[in-house]
Amino acid sequence: MLSILIPTYNYNALPLATVLSKEAVSLKYPVEIIVLDDASPNYAVENEHIATLPNARIVKLTENTGRSAARHRLAEESQYKNLLFLDADVMPVHTNFIEKYAEYFNTKGVIFGGITYKPEKPINTEMLRWVYGHEREKLSVAQRIHAPYSSLTTGCFLIEKETFLNNSKTITVKSYGEDLLFKQKLKEKQIPVLHIDNAVYHLGLESNQQFLKKSLEAVKTTVYLEETGELPNDSRKIQQTYLRLKKFGMLGVFQSFFAAFKSKVKRNLLSPKPNMRWFDLYRLAYYIQLKKKKSA
Template sequence: MLSILIPTYDYDISSLVEEIHAQLAKTDYIFEILCLDDHSNDQATIKQNERINTFSNAVYKVLPENIGRSRIRNLLAQEAKYDWLLFLDADVIPVNKDFITKYVETISEEKEVIYGGILYQKTKPKQENVLRWVYGKEREALSVKQREEALYLRFLTLSFLIKKSVFQKVKFNEDIPNARHEDTLFANDLKHAEVHLTHIDNPVYHLGLDTSKEFIRKSMESVEVLIVFLKNNLIAHDDILITKVFARVKKFGIHHLLSAMYRWFGKRFERNLLSNNPSMFVFDLYRLTYLCYLDKRQ
């Protein structure tokens, strides 16, 4: 018995639900599809999503207020009726027509969390979206073998199956700022709770590419949140690569130079990242120098 849980905000998920429902209709699985809208502003999108309610065993509801990415996922799990929860982000679509079947066939007594992976379209997008596409292809679209080399670090929450009993013990952290990294903390909590995580080859396409400017903004906000996490002991330096490197450069006193580099070269870094051929080395250096800059200002 399967609960498919989809949070959304100002995004048309009707095609995603239609595809998932079509796959489920070809099986004898007992299922429900629960979609919660985090108080969207776009009335046209809401109207489009309301057709989800015409599908059997599917519900789309708009929340009376915006509650954020972590709380809405916890609320979906709370309202779910069945033993296994399949979380899907709004801006994904299954790569294969046996997507649901592959997940279900992986279920066994010892399995607790199952992650199928992510892919990006092969065609290079227009320049304003290139940075997010390059980052996704190089850092997220990994094979099972690559993901298993860093079991929890390379887990993403945009498509995963989890036992409801396990989720009730871990959940998404609702006390963090609503500014990214809820998946980082969730994966870290799974690791420390010694939850069994299985990686399989069952990807979704990530469709919702931010513009390069928007992705830079979100990435820098994420760096700011990392400072909060470290100060409040929500993560250790070794839990994330950037904070691990930061701890090392600080140990050797190099962080002062890197902080200065952010001030001197920040605009040059951005020009590269906004180009048609952004460098992931520059992206990493930009974030690391900003982290050093923020730390020095504390």
């Protein structure tokens, strides 16, 4: 009936698998939990214990393949029609988490329950990811349905096996931001995204430095996918802003303006009180820089 699929890399997936296994054994339909360790150098001992949980098993890779390939491998390993993908660093908000998704088994499309964050502030060196999550990802159902594809995050979603395999097998990008391509495929094929209230907490907060680096990597992935023709050049807000600046001949003006404040902006983003508008400008400046290099 349901395959719960959890890719993990350098993260202890045992707490999540334990919670899911506990609920799964109380249900009247079959549930399997498969965790795929994408060649992690750490947490091997903890993740080995997953195999001792009821309904659970672990698949270990010897070479890192990236999140998209890991999800595809998990789908191939699964035995049921309904697939529930979860990142290893999330935790269900509700104790009847699986049961709430069960209402949507065999639904054509993608079912997304939402992402939320603990209200307690983390340590100062993890504030950028926490603030970003609160301001950009922690959205109500009403907010998400206005932008069904862009508000989808792949940390937790339900999808039929055939639909997933048909839309993931050609995704070979390993860099951060590869989920952009999966969402674009859903949009192009008009595969609906249904938003419901069944959130998970995102617990795995990276350091400010790490998240800023990953965010720039996602910008780089955007430019790469544009070049390959896999992503339209106006599908994301950062692309749309770039096109408006270009239309009015303002790219050079923006670059000159930003250059004077770049160091100050970066200090803010790495501080305990990061500003999301400055975060957007920082990424936009990097996007413009990459586009300029490509056109040179």
